[in-house]
Amino acid sequence: MKTLDRYLLREALPLFGGGLLVIVLLFLGGAVYEVLAPLVAKGADPYTLLRYLLFRTPEALARGAPVAYLFALLVLLSRLGEDAELKALLALGVRRERLLLPFLLLGTAIALAAFLLGEGLVPRALAQGQDLLRREVLERPRALLTPGATFQDAQGRVVYVGKVEGEAIGALRVLSREEVLLAERGSFRGGVLHVEEGTRITYEGSRPRTLARFQRGSSSLRTSPLTPGRTRRTG
Numbered sequence: 001m002k003t004l005d006r007y008l009l010r011e012a013l014p015l016f017g018g019g020l021l022v023i024v025l026l027f028l029g030g031a032v033y034e035v036l037a038p039l040v041a042k043g044a045d046p047y048t049l050l051r052y053l054l055f056r057t058p059e060a061l062a063r064g065a066p067v068a069y070l071f072a073l074l075v076l077l078s079r080l081g082e083d084a085e086l087k088a089l090l091a092l093g094v095r096r097e098r099l100l101l102p103f104l105l106l107g108t109a110i111a112l113a114a115f116l117l118g119e120g121l122v123p124r125a126l127a128q129g130q131d132l133l134r135r136e137v138l139e140r141p142r143a144l145l146t147p148g149a150t151f152q153d154a155q156g157r158v159v160y161v162g163k164v165e166g167e168a169i170g171a172l173r174v175l176s177r178e179e180v181l182l183a184e185r186g187s188f189r190g191g192v193l194h195v196e197e198g199t200r201i202t203y204e205g206s207r208p209r210t211l212a213r214f215q216r217g218s219s220s221l222r223t224s225p226l227t228p229g230r231t232r233r234t235g
Contacts, residue, residue, distance in 0.1 A: 004094070005102040008076075012106065015072035023064035024057065031056050048132060055129030062118040069110050073103060159193070174219075178203060181217075193219045 031053065080086045089099060149161045155176070162171025169188070172195055174181040183198030195217050202210045 004089075004099075008099075008102045009106060011079075012072050012076050012103065015075050016069050016110075019068035019071040020061070020064050023068055024060040027060035027064060028053050028056060052129050052132055055125045055132065058117055058121045058125045062114045062122050065110050065114045069107055073107075172198070183217075195219075 077086075086099070090096070147162060147164055149164075151159055157174055157176040160171075160173035160175070161169050162173070163169060169186050170184060172181070172183040172186045174183075174195075179200060179202045181195070181198055181200050183195035185197060186193060186195040188194075196215065198214055198217065200210075200212045200214060201208055
């Protein structure tokens with residue numbers, strides 16, 4: 001690497017790092033405002049929410065790196081132009097293509113790193129963050145659930161919570177394409193949803209197929225579908 005390349009990269013990297021830091025903080029600040037601040041206000045564990053921010057950081061890096069590099073490049077080229085360094089280099093016989101070569105190589109490396117990060121670590125980190133919030137919801141419903149709240153379980157079903165009274169919840173709806181479960185009461189204990197006094201309706205296409213009442217049922221929302229306990233068919 002020549003002296004010119006080292007000089008240009010030494011000038012560009014601090015600008016890139018500073019811009020990336022600002023963008024990541026803004027991105028995480030948006031997550032705090034939209035997701036975490038209401039949860040903290042309702043008594044959620046701050047340590048758990050800090051871990052959620054760490055899971056969101058790879059996404060912020062992957063999205064922010066190209067923008068930060070564009071910012072660094074514009075600022076650096078503007079400064080070199082204002083200080084007449086570009087004119088001096090061109091007057092010494094340095095070609096424009098040769099001058100831009102280290103920036104092109106650095107930009108290619110940043111784009112490749114952002115692509116690999118977005119295709120590899122980011123999906124896993126986002127999934128782990130969502131699972132962390134799901135576990136927090138399951139274990140602390142009083143802190144994190146409000147009447148009318150909905151969330152999606154590990155099987156893709158939508159769980160609707162109509163009432164929240166202390167540690168108990170009520171007016172539950174568990175919705176999927178094949179069945180709908182309606183329960184009067186429920187609770188979360190150890191990552192398991194327990195429901196009582198409900199109705200299970202199964203569908204074939206758009207038409208109801210069976211209708212059954214059940215006294216109680218339980219479901220681990222991370223691994224297996226909800227299976228009602230004792231049931232009695234009503235139609």
